Amino acid sequence: MRLAVARETREGETRVAMVPELVARLSALGYQVLVEPGAGRGALITDDDYTAAGAIVHDQALESADLVVAVQPLDAHAVRRLRRGALTVSFLPATQELGLVADLRDAGVTALAMELVPRISRAQSMDALSSQSLVSGYRCAIVAAGLLRRFFPLNMTAAGTVQPAEVVVLGAGVAGLQAIATSKRLGAVVRAYDVRAAAAEEIRSMGAKAIELDLPTLDGAGGYAREMTEDRAALQRELLTPFVARADALITTAAVPGRRAPVLVTAAMVEQMGPGSVVVDLAADSGGNVEGVVAGEVVRIGHAQVWGGRNVPAQMPGPASRLYAQNVLNLVTLLTPETDGVRSLDPDFDDEIVAGACVTHEGVVRHEPSRLALEGPHEQ
CATH class of the missing domain: 3.40.50.720 (NAD(P)-binding Rossmann-like Domain)
Known part of the structure; x- marks a missing residue:
């Protein structure tokens, strides 16, 4: 053969x-x-x-x-x-x-x-989507740290204290959890949100704080989230706005193969972020979680640099x-x-x-x- x-x-x-x-x-x-x-x-x-x-x-x-x-x-x-x-x-x-x-x-x-490849226990070792999402999640946290013009970790020195960066991660699948873990290892204060019921506990297990909104969960088949209605999406964006506005770095990772990525963050929400803030959209290849993102480019929305991921696993090919x-x-x-x-x-x-x-x-x-x-x- x-x-x-x-x-x-x-x-x-x-x-x-x-x-x-x-x-x-x-x-x-x-x-x-x-x-x-x-x-x-x-x-x-x-x-x-x-x-x-x-x-x-x-x-x-x-x-x-x-x-x-x-x-x-x-x-x-x-x-x-x-x-x-x-x-x-x-x-x-x-x-x-x-x-x-x-x-x-x-x-x-x-x-x-x-x-x-079906998302069943017997096929876990063949799950290339998960293995490549692991790489993507790590990479997007490193990109956020590289673009942000401040430290991720808390630093206490004789010259004074440098406060840690605040990172918000939207989506807590394989990529999101790896982005959380990597941001935590770099010393940031991390908050994260996902629409699935089990996500809050998974987020906490990574050492981050789960953002809890007063909204029903949207668990779907195969470990993915169900598609949400536009009314629900609009309310979710409204409730997430203050968390986005306070973030030094926002990382979005919500994507489902074969479907357009949901718009989780509008341009108006990004415009409320502070000077020097960073947005990393891992789902830019499939339309993006952030309104106005461009795959493979860094664009400016308000005060924020918005990085659109394009074939992110290929950026760490080894x-x-x-x-x-x-x-x-x-x-x-x-x-x-x-x-x-x-x-x-x-x-x-x-x-x-x-x-x-x-x-x-x-x-x-x-x-x-x-x-x-x-x-x-x-x-x-």
């Missing part, structure tokens, strides 16, 4: 889907590991590193592969290079990439999307790649079961993890929202 590690081609993507230290684990599963030249360059991994680990660096890695692993979806040109029946594992925002989904279907490629590669390895292990002491690439489409992550297989779009968008409700 041949597994190919693709070289990322999308602008700004520095991660790689497999790292040298895991090549031996893939070899133990029965794979010959092929790597496209330069695949690890963005993550500071050389072709020689892969060769030393037992992989083969090869220009035609994709053409001969049974299984291709990548971070971003392969482009149409790369899909045409794959043999019919090949399998791909990558992030694949299917409903936003319908043309590519159609290409994968027509090429007879089986495509699994990492963001569609740890992000290592975490993602482990997620990929765990999924590949599931796709390569052992029978009579021999492993083979034989995905079990009755397995809820494989079925849930599958977008295309044998010329059929299996991801229902994408199929309906491409073919209509009456076509099979």
